[in-house]
Amino acid sequence: xxxHSMRLFFALLALAANAGTIGIVVIGFAGRTGPSxxxxxxxxxxxxxxxxxxxxxxxxxxxxxxxxxxxxxxxxIPCTYCWYxxxxxxxxxxxxxxxxxxxxxGIRVYATALAxxxxxxxxxxxxxxxxxxxxxxxxxxxxxxxxxxxxxxxFITIPYMALSGFLLILALLYVDRSNSDA
Amino acid sequence: MTGTTxxxxxxxxxxxxxxxxxxxxxxxxxxxxxAVVFAGNTEVGSEYGEPQVSGQLTxxxxxxxxxxxxxxxxxPTVIGQDFDGNEVRIENDGxxxxxxxLAHWCPHCQNExxxxxxxxxxxxxxxxxxxxSVATAMNPTGDNFPSSEWLDRExxxxxxxxxxxxxxxxxxxxxxxxxFWVFVHSDGTxxxxxxxxxPVADLQQIMQALQ
Numbered sequence: 001x002x003x004h005s006m007r008l009f010f011a012l013l014a015l016a017a018n019a020g021t022i023g024i025v026v027i028g029f030a031g032r033t034g035p036s037x038x039x040x041x042x043x044x045x046x047x048x049x050x051x052x053x054x055x056x057x058x059x060x061x062x063x064x065x066x067x068x069x070x071x072x073x074x075x076x077i078p079c080t081y082c083w084y085x086x087x088x089x090x091x092x093x094x095x096x097x098x099x100x101x102x103x104x105x106g107i108r109v110y111a112t113a114l115a116x117x118x119x120x121x122x123x124x125x126x127x128x129x130x131x132x133x134x135x136x137x138x139x140x141x142x143x144x145x146x147x148x149x150x151x152x153x154x155f156i157t158i159p160y161m162a163l164s165g166f167l168l169i170l171a172l173l174y175v176d177r178s179n180s181d182a
Numbered sequence: 183m184t185g186t187t188x189x190x191x192x193x194x195x196x197x198x199x200x201x202x203x204x205x206x207x208x209x210x211x212x213x214x215x216x217a218v219v220f221a222g223n224t225e226v227g228s229e230y231g232e233p234q235v236s237g238q239l240t241x242x243x244x245x246x247x248x249x250x251x252x253x254x255x256x257x258p259t260v261i262g263q264d265f266d267g268n269e270v271r272i273e274n275d276g277x278x279x280x281x282x283x284l285a286h287w288c289p290h291c292q293n294e295x296x297x298x299x300x301x302x303x304x305x306x307x308x309x310x311x312x313x314x315s316v317a318t319a320m321n322p323t324g325d326n327f328p329s330s331e332w333l334d335r336e337x338x339x340x341x342x343x344x345x346x347x348x349x350x351x352x353x354x355x356x357x358x359x360x361x362f363w364v365f366v367h368s369d370g371t372x373x374x375x376x377x378x379x380x381p382v383a384d385l386q387q388i389m390q391a392l393q
Contacts, residue, residue, distance in 0.1 A: 001218055003323065009217035016209055047200035055206065074323075132289040138359030138378025139288035140244065147287045148325055 003074050010066050011152040014164040017059065021164070024171040028178065045175050052176035053100035056111065056169045060092035063165035070149075070158065079145040081125040085162045088118030092169060105180050108173050115169045122163035129157055229328050230320065231344030233262030235354045239372060242358035248376045249358070257281075257366040258354040262343035265317075265330040270343045272314050274370035278392035280385065281314045282340070283352050283362040286332050287324035290379045294361045295336045301382040302339060308389035310368075318345035318352040319360070367393050 001009065031041030048055070067086060070076045078086065092114055099107030125145060128135045132146035139147055148157040237258030240251045257279070260272040272281060282298070284291045300306075307313065315338070317329040326332050333342060345351045355364050359377035365388050367373050373392055376384075 001214075002221070005217045005221040008221045009214055012213040012217055013210070016213060044200065047202045051203055055202075058206075129289075136378065137247065137290060138361075139285060139290055140359050144288065144360075146289055147285075149287075149321075150323060151325055 006069065006074075007150060007152065010161055011156040013062065013066075014156055014161040017164040017168040021167045021171045024175055028174060031178075041178070045178050048172075048175050049179050050103075052172050052179065053096055053103075053107065056172040056176075057093065057096040057100050059165050059168050059172070060089060060096055063089050063162060064093050066161070067158075076149045076158075077143045079143040081121055081128070081145045082158065084121045085118050085125070085159065088114050088121065089162065089165065092118075096169075105176065108177055112170060112173050115166045115173070119163055119166035119170065122159045122166060125159035126157065126163060129159065228320065228322050228347070229265065229330055229344065230346045231263050232346060233260055233343055233351050235260050235350050238354050239356040239364075239375075242356040242362070242375055242377060244359075247378055248374060250374055252356060252364075252372045252375060255372050256370055257364065257372050258351075260316075260343060260351050260354075262316075262345075262351065264342045265333075265344055270314070270341045272343065276368055278311045278368045278373075278389070279314060279364075279366040280308075280311055280389050280392075281316065281355070281364045281366070283316045283318050283355065283358070283360065283364075284329070284333075285319040285360045286317070286326045286329040287319075287321055288360040291361045292326065292332075294379055295333070295338060297382055298340070298385070299336055299338055301385075303337075306382065306386070308386060308392075311389045311392055313340045314343065315340045316343045316345055316351050318349050320345070320347075363388075365389065365392060369393070 027041050027044050030037035031045075032038075064086075067078070067082075067089070071078050092111055095107055095114075096111055098104070099111070128146055129148050132139075135146050151157050235258055237256060239255050239258065243249050243251055257272075257274070259274065260270075262270055262272075264270050272279065282294070284295065286292075302313075315333075317333065320329055321327060329344075343351060349357075352362070355362070356375065358364075358375055361379065363376045363380055363385070365373040365375070374388060376388070
């Protein structure tokens, strides 16, 4: 796959992640609306039982490999905010992977903290791209955080992809908690 | 460990009606196929120029809006071409100059260009000061590429020199933050450089102060 295919693939993955996140949130809310909603949540979330952390690990791994592809193969140099997002995302591969192997529900609180921090930075980064005045008035000649390397479908940039990954991980951690409460 | 046992019992006890992992793999594979099929041939050619540059200014200090580091240095001479291949020269011709370095992907440049053009269209500009622009830091996979279409779209009337792949013209002037302005006195010495969005009122003031 060439770069144009890869970045389209990443953008589609981000959209799929958004769909998954929204689906999980909607079904989570539906679970509180009465017996039939509760049954739906049990059925859908139940299908994730045992693989929630593995899926979270898969999302973190995809995001990590994707970011390494963009920086090491396509040579898009990460800006400062990109690095902060990497700092939040990369450990998730390790801790979610180990927790999935060991079936350790205790990981949720640590992973949630990392994912919330990462999501917040990614969200801020995306906002800075839309409103560059927030972050000063000049694009540094080296690696400005204000300028997107590319924009697909008019709104999907690299931090948007990162945000999508963090939110899906949070959603999967929520499913994991919901399933272990049941 | 009790939680583990509980999980295992529940997962083996209930029939897993929705094959989540299978669906995830299928969706990812489908998206990969879609990406390959629909990315299409979006190869974009580059549009670098072949400017000849002589001279070098002090590198612009980072994080400075206006800097005077290069004040008094002799501005580089540039013999380059615009997007149509016409020769454009920035040389010591006895006239004061304002030179702006523009990067197509930089949102501040994207805002600066229409602001400056509007000023020029409404009779702006400063008598006796020639304006030049340099399309630089071009990235064929970046946003708002190519520069030529962007500047055409904005109706940009300032003469353009197209920089090369090494950004030679930009580097010779000290590689400041975009948009990067270099103001030159009529004797060919640098008056001041500004980095980042510079309001038209400030441009006018600086240009009027050129000797």
